[in-house]
Amino acid sequence: MLNKKAISSLPPSTGVYLFKKNKEILYIGKAVSLKARLLSHLENAKLDPKEALIVKNSDRIEYYLTDSEFKALLLESALIQKYHPKYNLRWKDDKSYLYIKITLKQEFPKVFTVRRENDGKSLYFGPFPSEKDVEEILRVIRRIFPFCLQKKISKKPCFYSKIGLCRPCPNEIANLPDDKIKSGLKRIYRYNIKQLIRILSGNLQLVLQDSYKLLQKFIKNQQYEKALILRDKIQRFEQIIYQTQFSSDISIHFNRSAEAVEKLKISLQAYFPSLKKLHRIECYDVSNLFQKDATASMVVFIDGMAEKSEYKRFRIKSKKARSDFEMLEEVFIRRFKQDWKQPDLIVVDGGTPQVLKVKQILKANPIPLIGIAKHPDRLVINSSHKLITIRPPSNNLGFNLVRSLRDEAHRFARKYHLLLRSKRMMI
Template identity: 50%
Template sequence: MIFDKSKIPSTSGIYIFKKGIAPIYIGKSVNLKARISSHIENAKNDAKEAAIISNSDSIETIVTDSEFNALLLESKLIQKHLPKYNIRWRDDKSYLYIKITKKDKYPKCLVVRKENENGALYYGPFSSKNIASTIVSEIRKVIPFCTQLKITNRQCFYSKIGQCDPCPNVVSKITDVQKLQKETKIYQQNIRNIIRVLNGKTDIVVKKLRSQIALETKKKNYENAIIYRDRLTRLENFAKFQSFDTENLSEFNQSEKRLQSLQSLLGNYFEIKDLKRIECYDISTMLFEDSTASMVVFIDGLSDRSEYKRFKIKDQTAQSDFEMLHEVLIRRFDNKWELPQLIVIDGGKPQVRTALTVLLNKNIQIPLIGIAKRPDRLIIGDKKLFTIRPPRHHAGFRLIQELRDESHRFAKKYHTFIRNKKHAIISVET
């Protein structure tokens, strides 16, 4: 492929590597020229980049007015074409969408994994839960909306901080018909503005906010004017979308490289198609009292704290980490939580052997490893319990160490909380 750098703009937009008329890879960037040049330079040392370059015969670019609009357009084009080298998009289970539930009287804006409701609006797919959730979170700070699936009798938390306004829980209790209609109309207008933003029509919402600022100022409602001014500033900054450039975000790029490295390392022992979800377990105890355990979850190589679980050990007779780990894994797999592609245990051969027993008894086939200390090494969870010690700076090994450290931190935090609470009660009683 002949690449003429001078014809590529240094603006935000979409780039499409093509073979004939078929897209084989679609990406976005805040700087198209720099990003495409990076692809070509990286092809010298990266197998995937080399495959993209060698199998394409042309590059098409589409300029957008903001990186946010580039992200939305990228997701639409990837969903439409499913390019060969956009690998993460080819498994339906990993798709992430922003969903607007239009059928509801008070529509919701949610992050979901599948398109499963006729009549709802879907935007995506997006490359990670972190990106989709951050988009929704940022929009909510500008345009309030509700995420509760059912209306309840209590004002929700987000309404207290201005991110669910008007709150459907409050509106549903209004008996004055005119006021009820007014508040409902405001909420539905908010949803229409969210749809405009997700359709790339941010300029319309900007104009509406400016009009609202002028109106509130004219009425001398200066506090309201300041609220709308702050929302306008946030929306304008959000539309630039600088901080969400997944192609340039070093953390995101690094996580993909570490996952590929780990998958390659473990591929010698397990058949692993992907490592979308990894769970790591650790036990925290002191003389087998107030014992706790943690389950931390990494999605796409990055921690997802919304998926974390903590356990207080119920078996007061347990006198070893193995017994506690056995209890925790039983409780975990008795729940219908999403299954991981890899389980990591903070511990050596005895802990891994315990985890293997639980998996075998429950007829669950998930790759399992342990990470033992002094020095750090991996225990392969099979009958032979092989021990491997990857190079110190091995990217995949570093990912497992990070998982272990985070699991230890989370378990210890809960253990400390329980001990402090217990000692505070004893202190009061004495």
């Protein structure tokens, strides 16, 4: 049975959590703050029989961190569909769950919300635990990639075409006399549907990359009006998939910072015998897309807490820096030319390749160095003779401190990257 002590060490970050017993997944949920949501499960278990069963029958929790609530919504649905956890379904007949249906056989594919069905001619995404979740997902996507919700084609453009949520409108396209214009608008509509399917499938980065390629094409062909419209869509989409609903102060807050620092120090002393303290920890991350507007961040935690006055951001200057490794090299060379305070530990966002590169750069500077790799989260430790990879328990306070460093470095680098990109795209 889970207890408050086990949950208190979880990060206060956005993500999806899984209640498990051995290898069986009992319940899946999403949260803006994993820690707060899971603590609420414990409190609710005192009054709610459903919550009590979930907590009583679970022996551990696994979780996935996401960049935003929107990603958490999509991931929760995908995991419920994959694993069918019994406590997600026991109190709710599977037929009552909502699905997003996209018709594929029609000239103009339509989007509906339906209960459980399968006509063999459509794509289905879900299940979604609540109608509110489905409405929010479709509302957000529709503002960027408009689509039609009407079942039948009529002679007049629908109301939503007037407010930009169904543009181009299938009603309008179907009644156009000019076949060339009709064909062009039809391609735009089907492109929007393709992007919708990609988003619901979780391929968010593919949507971004495709959009940027199209933007560059518009600019190259001097189609500046189209470029401006697409630029605004890209910016809205990036805000959705990278912004969380809580402030960054909360996302990196550690109530048990001193204990987390101590546990991390004890864990690392086996690999770094001379490590006496972890007063200052620096974490580095690189952010770029197609090597454009590449940036890097250095975030600093003092005694386990974020010290924002010490944060540094770097715009990659070298034209020769094409890979993340070359960018890391530039950042570390620039950093150690400065008369800044020396860290007790360096953390890089990445696995073995990134740690090896930084080790090579800092060979004359014996600062303890580790990396944090993803999928699953694990530490790559630069010990004296070789690199060692470990995967601490998910409730390890020291491990979660490193995760928070990584997440904050990613947020800070990404924020600067988006700022530079936004300025460049101001046409």
